[in-house]
Amino acid sequence: MIRLLGEPFDPAAEIARFTTDRQDVGGIATFLGRVRDRVGELRIRALTLEHYPGMTERKLAEIEAEARRRWPLQDCLVIHRYGRMEPGEPIVLVATASAHRAAALEACAFLIDWLKTKAPFWKLEETDRGARWVEARESDDAAAARWEKETAG
Amino acid sequence: MKLRYFAWLRQRTGLAEEEVEPPPEVHCVADLKHWLADRHPRFGEVLAAPGVVRCAVDQEYAEDDTPLEGAREVAFFPPVTGG
Numbered sequence: 660m661i662r663l664l665g666e667p668f669d670p671a672a673e674i675a676r677f678t679t680d681r682q683d684v685g686g687i688a689t690f691l692g693r694v695r696d697r698v699g700e701l702r703i704r705a706l707t708l709e710h711y712p713g714m715t716e717r718k719l720a721e722i723e724a725e726a727r728r729r730w731p732l733q734d735c736l737v738i739h740r741y742g743r744m745e746p747g748e749p750i751v752l753v754a755t756a757s758a759h760r761a762a763a764l765e766a767c768a769f770l771i772d773w774l775k776t777k778a779p780f781w782k783l784e785e786t787d788r789g790a791r792w793v794e795a796r797e798s799d800d801a802a803a804a805r806w807e808k809e810t811a812g
Numbered sequence: 813m814k815l816r817y818f819a820w821l822r823q824r825t826g827l828a829e830e831e832v833e834p835p836p837e838v839h840c841v842a843d844l845k846h847w848l849a850d851r852h853p854r855f856g857e858v859l860a861a862p863g864v865v866r867c868a869v870d871q872e873y874a875e876d877d878t879p880l881e882g883a884r885e886v887a888f889f890p891p892v893t894g895g
Binding site: 692708709710711713714717739750751771774775776777778779780781782783792793794795796799 | 816818819820868871887889890891892893894895
C-alpha cells in the first residue's frame with residue numbers, strides 16, 4: 660500500500676496497524692527516514708519536500724509492484740511525506756512483511772533505495788545560511804544500481 | 813501541451829506550469845528544450861550541463877530523443893532527492 664501524506668504521521672501506530680490481523684506473517688522489516696537537524700556543520704531548521712502529484716503515486720506503485728514481483732511479500736507499506744517538516748519528523752516509512760526475514764529485509768532495502776532515485780521528490784533545506792535545494796548523491800545512485808543487476812538477469 | 817517545472821528549475825522559469833503550442837519542428841524532448849531556451853533564457857542556461865535537467869513525458873521518465881507526438885504533459889526537473 661502506498662500513502663502520500665501532507666501531514667505528520669505516527670510511525671509506531673502505522674507499524675502496529677500493519678498486518679495486525681494476519682498470523683502467517685513471520686517477519687516485518689521497517690525503515691524510517693527522519694529529518695536531521697544538521698548536515699555537517701550546517702544547522703537544518705526545516706525540510707520541505709516537493710513532489711510531482713500524479714507521477715509520484717504512479718512511480719511509488721511501480722516500485723511496490725517490483726518489490727512484490729521479486730520477493731514473496733505478504734504485505735508492503737510505503738508512507739511518504741511531502742510539505743514542510745522540522746528536525747525529528749518522519750519523512751518516509753517502509754514496512755515489508757514476509758514469512759521469513761530475508762525477503763522482508765531485502766525488499767525493505769530495495770524499496771528505500773529505489774524510491775530515493777526513482778520517485779519524483781525534491782528536498783529544500785532551510786538552514787542557518789538560507790534555503791538550498793538538496794543535490795542528488797552518487798551514493799544513492801550506487802545503492803539503487805546494486806538492484807539493477809537482478810532486473811537485467 | 814502543458815509544461816510543468818519543479819524545484820529550482822521552477823525558479824529559473826518563474827512558472828510552475830504553462831500551456832504552450834510548440835512549432836511543428838519540435839518533434840522530441842531535445843527539440844522542445846531548444847525551443848524553450850529562447851522562451852526562458854535562465855532555464856536555457858542550465859540545459860547544456862549534462863545530467864542537470866531531467867524530463868518526464870506524460871509522467872514517464874524521458875530522454876532527449878523521446879518523441880512528443882501526442883504528448884499532453886511534459887515536466888522538467890532536477891535529479892530527484894526523495895526518501
